[in-house]
Amino acid sequence: MTNAELNDQDLDQIRRICEEAGIKLTHQRLEIFKELMTARDHPSAEDIHRHLQKRMPTVAIDTVYRTLATFDELGIARRLHLANNRNLFDTNLAPHHHFICDACRKVEDVYWPDFDSTALPEEISAIGQVRSRHLELHGLCTACLEQSGE
């Protein structure tokens, strides 16, 4: 998770979003935003907090949680409730699913538009009205496959 520089566009974006939402653009919110936007993976609140402490030693974990919840509400990031308890956060707002490595827990985005548009089985209408599909593909990532193969 190296910290590539954010461009001015991104900074303008968070500034505008906070203004429109009527909330303050605090130092913490800005830094957490940067952290999210430059993260290549799907960081947990703990990941972000740990990483942030190097630059802001006094930042509290609950501020990270509160900020991520705010970002989720504002539509900047999305809280991923994955099936193995830990909540991760994702800035990829395009419709997608996830591959999860059962060995190293790495999470990768998966696009499968054909599945998204497949009709659900008839019987489901008797159970309720489906509003979203949450798909997780579990297995071993290429790195872990190689390691286990040796």
Place this chain on the structure above:
Amino acid sequence: MTNAELNDQDLDQIRRICEEAGIKLTHQRLEIFKELMTARDHPSAEDIHRHLQKRMPTVAIDTVYRTLATFDELGIARRLHLANNRNLFDTNLAPHHHFICDACRKVEDVYWPDFDSTALPEEISAIGQVRSRHLELHGLCTACLEQSGE
């Protein structure tokens, strides 16, 4: 969750399973087994514990957790790691998915064999090897739909 009587077949089953696995068939394990087999829904460890306390006031929650973990290993029940939620337990061992009501949290089994046999998108082979598919359909169940419609 009314307690229909278990038939002798089920009792023989748990007795045999414990014997084969070389573990003791304790009073607690038997009662937790009964509880699981007669549950219509997908109970949490807390649910089972609460229900069990009526008959066994001293049963401890950690015994329930330990027993459910054992049953999961023995293949009697399956621990469901659902997104969002605490761990629930399921005695339906047939391949299936779940519908989760976002309002009342009720979990219903969903069978969708066509999806299970659909080929995954090509690109996934570059990410890793998929061993299982975890699908959750989220929405509102019929009961909650009616309630919100009134």
Place this chain on the structure above:
DNA sequence: CTGGATGCAAACATTTTGCAACGCC
């Protein structure tokens, strides 16, 4: 200045673990 945001601590919910006592085989 002032109300919303933060840091701290403590509560919270869920699940796990160490250990002495217990009871199934």
Place this chain on the structure above:
DNA sequence: GGCGTTGCAAAATGTTTGCATCCAG
């Protein structure tokens, strides 16, 4: 009777909340 299992307590984990202080607008 021995060892696996239980109950109790306490820890571990992950997340949320109450409150006094602080700082962005």
